[in-house]
Amino acid sequence: MKLLMKKEWKLTVTPVPLLFLLLSALVLVPSYPYYVTFFYNALGIFLMLQAARENRDVYYMALLPLTKRDLVRARFSTIVTLQLLQALVCVPFMLLRRGYAEINNPVGIEANLAFLGFGFMLMGLFDLVFLPMHYKNGYDLGKPFVISSIVLFFAIVLLEALDHIVPYMKTVCESYASADLVRQLPVLLGGMAVYALEVWLAYRKSAARFEKVDL
Structure with missing residues (x-):
């Protein structure tokens, strides 16, 4: 598994999803739907998988002495790492944004702990919709991405409306005050728990589907 992960980061991960991590800086914009940051993460993952498909990565991996479930697990580990990095890169920009907290974001949520918690939920939702559809044959990407993007933007609009x-959400989740940040911790921890559940469900479904694929 260690060698397989080494292969993932040397041959599969392209510069695009890594560059998109820097789009976490969008939380510095005073009037912006900050949740869109996590859509760019999804877009980077899609473009990475598209490049892997064009390089016939799945067929190369099929030649290795590994099970199909191992291949799915390695790809999930790569994607989850990219998503955790996205959340991590958000943190320094969130701290900078707090420096001018008096300028409110009229579009929606502020860049705080609650934002990060809901962001985890959104990334997990993308995994839950996109990856099982992709692993139905290990090849299709366009339709799964369009459908998962629609679901993701619907969830973003819903969260911003709420x-x-x-x-x-209107008071506590819109605040940078220290007391309110403490009150936002359940949202952050809950979001991380939901994310873990979504990834686990996505992996189970994806692995089960891919095991039935005749490569």
């Missing part, structure tokens, strides 16, 4: 309606 941010203006639900009292807790």
